[in-house]
Amino acid sequence: MIYKGIYHFFYQYNPKGAVWGNIVWAHSTSTDLINWEPHDHAIFPSQPSDINGCWSGSATILPGEKPAILYTGINPKNQQVQNLAVPKNLSDPYLREWVKSPKNPLMAPTPQNHINVSSFRDPTTAWLGRDGEWRVIIGSKIDARGLAIMYRSKDFVRWNQVDHPLRYKDDMGMWECPDFFPVAKTGRTGVEMKVSGSHVKHILKVSLDDTKHDVYTVGTYNWKKDIYIPNKGSIEGYNGLRYDYGKYYASKTFFDSQKKRRVLWGWVNESSSVDDDIKKGWSGVQAIPRAIWLDASGKQLIQWPIVEIQKLRNNKVKLTNEVLKKGSTIEVKGVTAAQADVEISFKVENLKKAEILKPEWKDPQLLCSQKGTSSTTEGGSVGPFGLLVLASNDLKEYTSVFFTVFKKPHKYVVLMCSDQSRSSLHSNNDKTTYGAFLDVDPTRENISLRSLIDHSIVESFGIKGKGCITARVYPTLAIGDNVSLYAFNNGTDSVTITKLTAWSMKKAHIN
Numbered sequence: 001m002i003y004k005g006i007y008h009f010f011y012q013y014n015p016k017g018a019v020w021g022n023i024v025w026a027h028s029t030s031t032d033l034i035n036w037e038p039h040d041h042a043i044f045p046s047q048p049s050d051i052n053g054c055w056s057g058s059a060t061i062l063p064g065e066k067p068a069i070l071y072t073g074i075n076p077k078n079q080q081v082q083n084l085a086v087p088k089n090l091s092d093p094y095l096r097e098w099v100k101s102p103k104n105p106l107m108a109p110t111p112q113n114h115i116n117v118s119s120f121r122d123p124t125t126a127w128l129g130r131d132g133e134w135r136v137i138i139g140s141k142i143d144a145r146g147l148a149i150m151y152r153s154k155d156f157v158r159w160n161q162v163d164h165p166l167r168y169k170d171d172m173g174m175w176e177c178p179d180f181f182p183v184a185k186t187g188r189t190g191v192e193m194k195v196s197g198s199h200v201k202h203i204l205k206v207s208l209d210d211t212k213h214d215v216y217t218v219g220t221y222n223w224k225k226d227i228y229i230p231n232k233g234s235i236e237g238y239n240g241l242r243y244d245y246g247k248y249y250a251s252k253t254f255f256d257s258q259k260k261r262r263v264l265w266g267w268v269n270e271s272s273s274v275d276d277d278i279k280k281g282w283s284g285v286q287a288i289p290r291a292i293w294l295d296a297s298g299k300q301l302i303q304w305p306i307v308e309i310q311k312l313r314n315n316k317v318k319l320t321n322e323v324l325k326k327g328s329t330i331e332v333k334g335v336t337a338a339q340a341d342v343e344i345s346f347k348v349e350n351l352k353k354a355e356i357l358k359p360e361w362k363d364p365q366l367l368c369s370q371k372g373t374s375s376t377t378e379g380g381s382v383g384p385f386g387l388l389v390l391a392s393n394d395l396k397e398y399t400s401v402f403f404t405v406f407k408k409p410h411k412y413v414v415l416m417c418s419d420q421s422r423s424s425l426h427s428n429n430d431k432t433t434y435g436a437f438l439d440v441d442p443t444r445e446n447i448s449l450r451s452l453i454d455h456s457i458v459e460s461f462g463i464k465g466k467g468c469i470t471a472r473v474y475p476t477l478a479i480g481d482n483v484s485l486y487a488f489n490n491g492t493d494s495v496t497i498t499k500l501t502a503w504s505m506k507k508a509h510i511n
């Protein structure tokens with residue numbers, strides 16, 4: 001949230017170890033969402049209603065600029081209940097101390113409400129209805145049905161369960177960390193939580209415990225009935241739209257009232273083993289915050305790294321109109337390739353050479369791993385072309401982020417991949433290849449990529465933010481000054497780099 005011009009980040013933290021456990025709300029603040037200062041823990045177990053853990057939740061700014069936090073507490077019976085905490089001193093812009101409501105828990109499972117005691121967590125930011133009542137949703141499940149249980153309140157303290165969930169869906173498992181917010185139908189300006197009506201659409205994001213993916217639908221919130229219905233064609237389920245097709249979970253958005261934008265921030269867990277996490281003494285990072293808005297098609301969100309990240313840019317290098325022939329690479333020299341921001345745009349010379357997409361190639365992730373970085377097809381192929389990042393000088397290690405264009409009757413399909421299979425000589429990491437089909441017409445638009453590279457994390461934004469893939473990698477050779485960056489084309493036809501701009505990135509001040 002933002003309060004008095006300062007961004008506040010509260011996060012699930014284990015003060016006693018490198019991996020999950022003993023969960024408290026740690027707290028850091030920033031004036032630019034890039035450089036962060038840690039503070040004392042904001043919320044930690046102290047009441048019966050949270051004595052076994054202070055789990056996830058959300059901040060809401062109440063009228064009069066008064067922040068409040070609803071969070072899940074684990075009670076002495078290990079049941080999940082919802083609690084309230086408010087700042088002790090509103091004149092402290094850093095909000096260093098938080099006091100808990102003596103009325104906690106405010107929402108709890110009972111034999112009457114039949115709420116699942118071990119699956120009732122992660123309250124969202126609340127929103128005010130036109131009737132002046134607050135609404136909040138809480139993630140839950142019953143059997144395999146995911147639920148967004150809804151409560152209403154007149155005073156933010158006494159909460160009554162609404163007789164129906166905002167939304168539920170069978171066969172999705174537990175909905176962790178739900179997020180529900182409006183987006184403008186046109187333009188990039190963010191919209192406050194309370195806004196509803198015909199000029200906005202609503203987004204319901206849920207974090208799927210079963211698959212560890214953040215999936216969302218675009219739909220309509222009926223504020224009179226308090227129900228949310230996804231648009232026709234907006235797939236609700238494991239195969240729905242994802243914020244990110246790599247590693248990205250338990251994300252949240254907030255309305256940045258200072259810059260009038262909606263900012264998305266997600267947690268990126270490790271792809272290393274628990275033993276390695278314990279050895280290095282920490283695990284998990286936050287991705288670069290992203291500004292989000294609704295695509296002109298109305299079918300999906302667009303995500304782009306917040307503009308403040310550009311403060312870290314240094315030593316710009318540029319290439320224009322370079323032809324990448326079949327099987328060729330171009331080294332991008334002059335940047336610190338271990339920590340860089342790269343934007344590249346490709347023009348495909350001959351789309352007719354695109355390989356036909358077979359009907360059985362439905363799973364983009366599988367297709368990325370089957371086709372890989374180096375594969376070419378006998379009949380010709382457009383791609384793979386893209387970037388080799390975090391590459392060792394002898395190319396024994398690299399991570400490749402690339403595109404391949406396929407042909408379907410009357411249209412082309414663009415596949416975006418991030419292949420980690422050669423990212424490290426160390427064998428004890430998850431090197432799953434990630435992939436997504438992007439909704440774009442390559443006859444009208446160049447295929448572009450932006451990758452933010454930072455030692456063990458590669459965040460890639462395909463086609464101006466239509467598809468995002470975040471990967472964790474652990475090179476053993478491609479470290480420090482021994483890292484190179486290349487553009488490559490392994491398709492059977494040439495592609496042209498219309499423009500490449502890359503920057504070395506300075507270090508941010510982080511916890």
Ligand SMILES: OC[C@H]1O[C@@](CO)(OC[C@@]2(O[C@H]3O[C@H](CO)[C@@H](O)[C@H](O)[C@H]3O)O[C@H](CO)[C@@H](O)[C@@H]2O)[C@@H](O)[C@@H]1O
Binds near residue numbers: 055209
């Ligand atoms: O910190 C609890 C909050 O985090 C959420 C969302 O990430 O739930 C995470 C969850 O998993 C953690 O515990 C697992 C061990 O039990 C561990 O394997 C995993 O890496 C951790 O993230 O916490 C519960 C309870 O363990 C589990 O069901 C979840 O998947 C959020 O829902 C919680 O409020």
